[in-house]
Every structure is written in C-alpha cells, then in structure tokens.
Amino acid sequence: MITAALSICLIAGTQAPPLTDKEVRIIGTMSPVPPAPPDSSNRVADNAEAAMLGAMVFNRSIFSSNGAVSCATCHQPGRSFTDARAVAQGVGVGTRNSPPLGSVAHQRWFFWDGRSDSLWSQALSPFENPLEIDSTRVNIVRVISQEPDLKQQYEALFGELPDMGDAQRFPDRAKPGMPAWDAMSQADRTSVTRAFVNVGKSVAAFERTLTVGRSPFDRFAQALKRGKPTDGILSPAAVRGLQLFIGEAGCRNCHSGPLFTDRGFHNQGLPTADGLFPTDPGRAGGLESARSAEFRLGSVWSDDPEGDRARRAGNATAGPEHWGAMKTPSLRNLPTTGPYMHDGRFHTLAQTLAFYNTLEGHIRIDHHQETILKPLHLPPEDILALEAFLESLQDGAPDARSGKNKPLIDVDGDPMLDASE
Ligand code: HEC
Ligand code: HEC
Structure with missing residues (x-):
C-alpha cells in the first residue's frame, strides 16, 4: 500500500x-483523434436534423417501462457518458459496466463482446432490453407518434409514421418473441420495425457528434x-x-x-x-449474436447491405482464444x-x-x-x-504546471492519423 x-x-x-x-x-x-469514418449503412448518419431527433430520444425517459430511464441515465454527459456504477442500473440491474460514448463512432464492433456491428443497431437494443429501457418497438413508435415535437421531427425526416391509434392492431407489449407480435399482420410488423430502425439511425447520428476533446x-x-x-x-x-x-x-x-x-x-x-x-x-458469444442479429449490417434494414463493412462483418471469425475476450x-x-x-x-x-x-x-x-x-x-x-x-488523457484538463487550458477542438487541420487500421 x-x-x-x-x-x-x-x-x-x-x-x-x-x-x-x-x-x-x-x-x-x-494524436489527434481524426473525424469518424463515414457510415454508409446509415443514410442519415451525418444529417443534423436526424442528430437532433436522436438527441431528443437519447435524453427522454418517457420510453421506459418505469418512466425513469433514458440512454442518458447510464451515459451521462458530465461523466464522459458513463454512470459511475460498477454495473449498469436501468429498469433492472445489468452485469456489465457502462462504456463511455466519446468518439464511439470509430468503433467497428459495439458492446464489450462486440455483439452489434453498427452504431445504429446497437442503439436499438437498450429499448427492448428488460434490464435497461424495457420497452418494445411498438411502444417506442407509439410514444413518438404521441409527442408532437418528436412526431414532427421524425416525419420531416422519414415521412409519415404508422397510424398507431389502434391499440388492438398495434399492442404495446408486442415485440419479436411475444405472441402479440406474431398476431400482428406482416405489413404492420414491417412498418413498425422500419420506424424503429429510423429511430436507431437518428440516435446513431447524434452519437456520431459525441467526440473526445x-x-x-x-x-x-x-x-x-x-x-x-x-x-x-x-x-x-x-x-x-x-x-x-x-x-x-x-x-x-x-x-x-x-x-x-x-x-x-x-x-x-x-x-x-x-x-x-x-x-x-x-467475444465468442458476441460474434455469434452479431452474425444472427436481426439488424446486422448485411440485413435488409441496413442502407448498404452489400457494402464492404457488411461483407467484412459477415466474414469475421472467432477462435478458441476469443472465449472470454472483451x-x-x-x-x-x-x-x-x-x-x-x-x-x-x-x-x-x-x-x-x-x-x-x-x-x-x-x-x-x-x-x-x-x-x-x-x-x-x-x-x-x-x-x-x-x-x-x-x-493526462482527460479532455478539458489543464496543463501540468501552468493550469492553461487550450480550446477543446483541434482547429489546426492535422492530417488524419489512425494507427489502429
Ligand atoms: C441501464 C443502463 C443503460 C442504458 C439505459 C443504456 N445503456 Fe448503453 N450501455 C450500457 C452498458 C452496460 C453497455 C455495455 C453492455 C455490454 O457490453 O453488454 C452499453 C453499451 C453501449 C454502447 C456500446 C459502446 C461501445 O464502445 O461498444 C453504446 C454505443 C451505447 N451503450 C449507447 C446507448 C444508447 C444509444 C442508449 C439508449 C437507446 C443506451 N446506450 C442505453 C448501459 C446502458
Ligand atoms: C493484451 C491486450 C492488452 C494489453 C497489453 C493491455 N490492455 Fe488494458 N485492456 C485490455 C482489455 C481487453 C481490457 C478490458 C478487459 C475486461 O474488461 O475484461 C483492458 C482494460 C484496461 C483498462 C480499463 C479501462 C476501462 O475503461 O474499463 C485500463 C485502465 C487499461 N486497460 C490500461 C492498460 C495499461 C496501462 C496497459 C499497460 C500496462 C494495458 N492496459 C495493457 C487490453 C489490453
């Protein structure tokens, strides 16, 4: 000691x-951290209006089953988008630590075990996770259609939302794996899922604006x-x-x-x-999940299912050494x-x-x-x-002796450097 x-x-x-x-x-x-690479799987990745919708969704707890949990509960801006807890606590208590989101758009795989291959597909999972926001895609789309500012922002970007007024046609607790979901028509399941994916892509557009200074x-x-x-x-x-x-x-x-x-x-x-x-x-479990994920890069929900990234993600392999790897x-x-x-x-x-x-x-x-x-x-x-x-890797921290703190954004136009490729 x-x-x-x-x-x-x-x-x-x-x-x-x-x-x-x-x-x-x-x-x-x-150094410095270069701009995030483009994301062709998300056509609104760099759309400022989508980022605004994403920020609204990220910060609101109205989507959660107990009305108290949002993405920002576990990813708090004042703590570099973490929560100071050992393991996350949403509607329930999870088993893993909440990672920071600064410059997260540089990642290739998301989650500690990399079970998502895109930022937008990652964003969809907390909504339907019973330990996190504990909602359903039907409920997410319904809440958006009921909140005037969200509805307006969504429809200006993506067109009309499904008509969520009929609670029998769109039961709140319906999500894949539940009988209420199977009872819905194929067309309704598709339209709700499409709107849900658009929300995920908007949240990802917001997350792309989160950089480390x-x-x-x-x-x-x-x-x-x-x-x-x-x-x-x-x-x-x-x-x-x-x-x-x-x-x-x-x-x-x-x-x-x-x-x-x-x-x-x-x-x-x-x-x-x-x-x-x-x-x-x-990682052994993460890759398996990523491969079969509903919203993987190679799925119909991606805006570039045949692209390079989709191909590379689809070809990724895990060996015995990946068991337990993070x-x-x-x-x-x-x-x-x-x-x-x-x-x-x-x-x-x-x-x-x-x-x-x-x-x-x-x-x-x-x-x-x-x-x-x-x-x-x-x-x-x-x-x-x-x-x-x-x-010394804390952004915004003062220099060792002078206490001087320069602007957080690199305005010098340094060439992009990424030694990890
Ligand atoms: C209950 C707390 C909690 C909530 C709510 C939550 N997260 Fe997380 N988030 C976590 C934890 C814990 C992980 C890591 C889980 C794992 O690896 O299994 C994580 C992982 C992530 C990652 C992956 C980061 C990386 O480097 O791999 C992103 C991105 C993210 N969350 C964004 C979001 C968004 C967007 C929302 C809202 C839609 C959200 N989170 C809601 C706790 C939470
Ligand atoms: C073999 C690859 C490897 C090497 C070498 C390595 N790390 Fe890590 N580091 C990791 C991995 C993987 C994790 C996450 C492990 C986990 O959570 O199970 C990690 C986690 C950490 C964390 C915790 C970060 C967080 O946000 O939770 C710190 C701090 C850290 N490493 C610092 C270091 C330092 C300092 C060294 C050199 C002494 C080092 N690492 C060497 C791979 C490595």
Missing part, C-alpha cells in the same frame, strides 16, 4: 529520459510534432508514464492509435470473485469513466494498474489465455508514472 504522502514524494522525484526519435514517431500516431496529452503530442517546446504541458512523471506505456509496459500492443484501442478483443484472464472459471463467453476499451477520459473493466471490478486506476503489475489471480487456461499479457513487476514510482500519464 502506497500512502498519499509517499506517492507525492515518489512522483516528484520522477524524471523522464529524453524522448528518442522512435518514441516521438510513435507519439505522433496517438483535446487533452493535455494531445497538446503535448501536437507541440512535439511541430517541434515546439513541450515543457510544463505534462509533468515529468506523466512523460515517463507515456514512455513506459509505449515501451516496456507493452500497453500499446492493444491500446494503440489516437483512441488507445486496437478495436480488437483480448482475454485478460480476470479472476472471478469466487476464483472459479469465468462464465462470460465474451473489446479493448478506449483509454481516453479515464479519470471520469470509472469504475473500470467490463464488470466494473476496479474502482480506481491504481487498482487497475496493480492488476497489470502482478496479474494476481490471473486465470490462465489453454487456448483462452492472452499471450501478450505478462506481469509487469514495475517499481511503485513507475506505476505512479503510468497513472499520471493515463490521467
């Missing part, structure tokens, strides 16, 4: 050796790239932490590129609370996105780093282990340095 006083003392003494050319080059690949690390990386002085932007400890991160600590093997994720899946071998074999199949999370805004890991088991960054340092309790089982992961066995001052570096 390191006391606060000792940690200040350890960290104050940390000096970073000068950066090598190789380090400077690598740091250049980690400039952090002290970005200011450091930009200054470095331009050959300008970097003194005082990061503390010496944070610079040392950055060197460890891209060097001997091996973090960049998985947390690479400007979003600090390879967007892939890895098994950290996290021990279970009872020390038994983990039961969450992670998506590498972005590390941006970490100070405001805890608790950490897919099950929110670590409440602080220090606890998370302590795990990487010792891999204590790490479960290594043939085929399921992550071979890149080795215990770091770093001394306490290096762990504190890594923590100082991770803290």
Whole structure:
C-alpha cells in the first residue's frame, strides 16, 4: 500500500529520459483523434436534423417501462457518458459496466463482446432490453407518434409514421418473441420495425457528434510534432508514464492509435470473485449474436447491405482464444469513466494498474489465455508514472504546471492519423 504522502514524494522525484526519435514517431500516431469514418449503412448518419431527433430520444425517459430511464441515465454527459456504477442500473440491474460514448463512432464492433456491428443497431437494443429501457418497438413508435415535437421531427425526416391509434392492431407489449407480435399482420410488423430502425439511425447520428476533446496529452503530442517546446504541458512523471506505456509496459500492443484501442478483443484472464472459471463467453458469444442479429449490417434494414463493412462483418471469425475476450476499451477520459473493466471490478486506476503489475489471480487456461499479457513487476514510482500519464488523457484538463487550458477542438487541420487500421 502506497500512502498519499509517499506517492507525492515518489512522483516528484520522477524524471523522464529524453524522448528518442522512435518514441516521438510513435507519439505522433496517438494524436489527434481524426473525424469518424463515414457510415454508409446509415443514410442519415451525418444529417443534423436526424442528430437532433436522436438527441431528443437519447435524453427522454418517457420510453421506459418505469418512466425513469433514458440512454442518458447510464451515459451521462458530465461523466464522459458513463454512470459511475460498477454495473449498469436501468429498469433492472445489468452485469456489465457502462462504456463511455466519446468518439464511439470509430468503433467497428459495439458492446464489450462486440455483439452489434453498427452504431445504429446497437442503439436499438437498450429499448427492448428488460434490464435497461424495457420497452418494445411498438411502444417506442407509439410514444413518438404521441409527442408532437418528436412526431414532427421524425416525419420531416422519414415521412409519415404508422397510424398507431389502434391499440388492438398495434399492442404495446408486442415485440419479436411475444405472441402479440406474431398476431400482428406482416405489413404492420414491417412498418413498425422500419420506424424503429429510423429511430436507431437518428440516435446513431447524434452519437456520431459525441467526440473526445483535446487533452493535455494531445497538446503535448501536437507541440512535439511541430517541434515546439513541450515543457510544463505534462509533468515529468506523466512523460515517463507515456514512455513506459509505449515501451516496456507493452500497453500499446492493444491500446494503440489516437483512441488507445486496437478495436480488437483480448482475454485478460480476470479472476472471478469466487476464483472459479469465468462464465462470460465474451467475444465468442458476441460474434455469434452479431452474425444472427436481426439488424446486422448485411440485413435488409441496413442502407448498404452489400457494402464492404457488411461483407467484412459477415466474414469475421472467432477462435478458441476469443472465449472470454472483451473489446479493448478506449483509454481516453479515464479519470471520469470509472469504475473500470467490463464488470466494473476496479474502482480506481491504481487498482487497475496493480492488476497489470502482478496479474494476481490471473486465470490462465489453454487456448483462452492472452499471450501478450505478462506481469509487469514495475517499481511503485513507475506505476505512479503510468497513472499520471493515463490521467493526462482527460479532455478539458489543464496543463501540468501552468493550469492553461487550450480550446477543446483541434482547429489546426492535422492530417488524419489512425494507427489502429
Ligand atoms: C441501464 C443502463 C443503460 C442504458 C439505459 C443504456 N445503456 Fe448503453 N450501455 C450500457 C452498458 C452496460 C453497455 C455495455 C453492455 C455490454 O457490453 O453488454 C452499453 C453499451 C453501449 C454502447 C456500446 C459502446 C461501445 O464502445 O461498444 C453504446 C454505443 C451505447 N451503450 C449507447 C446507448 C444508447 C444509444 C442508449 C439508449 C437507446 C443506451 N446506450 C442505453 C448501459 C446502458
Ligand atoms: C493484451 C491486450 C492488452 C494489453 C497489453 C493491455 N490492455 Fe488494458 N485492456 C485490455 C482489455 C481487453 C481490457 C478490458 C478487459 C475486461 O474488461 O475484461 C483492458 C482494460 C484496461 C483498462 C480499463 C479501462 C476501462 O475503461 O474499463 C485500463 C485502465 C487499461 N486497460 C490500461 C492498460 C495499461 C496501462 C496497459 C499497460 C500496462 C494495458 N492496459 C495493457 C487490453 C489490453
């Protein structure tokens, strides 16, 4: 256990050796965050009116069965779109941690196990999840048709909503898998599902506008790239932490590129609370779900079902090593996105780093282990340095010494950089 006083003392003494050319080059690949790639599967992806409808839907709790839960319950703007809980609590209590949404449109797969292959299909799932918003597509479309501002915004974009007035023809609790759904006519099921998909695509359009802003690390990386002085932007400890991160600590093997994720899946071998074999199949189950998902990229609901992304998603394979694997999370805004890991088991960054340092309790089982992961066995001052570096990834945070905070948006027109492709 390191006391606060000792940690200040350890960290104050940390000096970073000068950066090598190789380090400077690598740091250049980690900033800035480029614009999100286009999404041809969603024809309103970059439509500002759709984003406005999406924002309205995202923030309203009228869709939920208890009238109290919206997307923003678990994805709160003031907490980098997370909820400060270990596992999510909506209408019920879930089993996984709510991820941040800043720059989420860069992801290739959504959810910790990647069981959605598009942002718009992801957005549809919380509505019908009994533990989250606990509604049905019929009810979502009905609420939109009853709320004048939502109805107007929807119809201006997508045309007339189905006539939801007849509660017998459109029973509120009808969704696939329920007898009430099977009793509806095929045409009504299609028209409700189409409207539901349009809502998901609008929510995705809103989510595409959620970006991570400039952090002290970005200011450091930009200054470095331009050959300008970097003194005082990061503390010496944070610079040392950055060197460890891209060097001997091996973090960049998985947390690479400007979003600090390879967007892939890895098994950290996290021990279970009872020390038994983990039961969450992670990516192995996620890929299977993504393949058979009603709203997958290759489905009739996509605006580009034959496109490249649909083809690549359809061809993705999982091996035995994917059992229990989770998506590498972005590390941006970490100070405001805890608790950490897919099950929110670590409440602080220090606890998370302590795990990487010792891999204590790490479960290594043939085929399921992550071979890149080795215990770091770093001394306490290096762990504190890594923590100082991770803290510099918070957007809007002031520089280490001057407290100076530059605008959050990169207006310098830097070329797009994405080292994770
Ligand atoms: C009850 C809390 C809760 C609600 C309500 C909720 N979410 Fe989430 N969200 C989560 C959790 C937990 C996960 C991760 C679940 C998993 O991986 O199985 C998640 C995952 C996501 C992801 C995937 C992010 C990534 O990097 O893979 C997106 C995007 C998202 N939610 C958007 C939304 C939208 C849009 C809504 C409203 C339609 C919504 N969420 C409603 C808790 C919630
Ligand atoms: C083998 C790939 C890999 C390596 C190497 C790796 N990570 Fe991770 N990291 C992951 C994955 C996957 C998760 C999510 C694991 C889970 O929830 O089960 C994760 C989670 C995290 C989290 C929690 C983030 C959150 O939002 O919950 C932090 C912090 C973190 N890693 C930092 C680091 C640091 C620092 C290093 C280097 C010491 C490192 N990682 C090395 C893949 C990796």
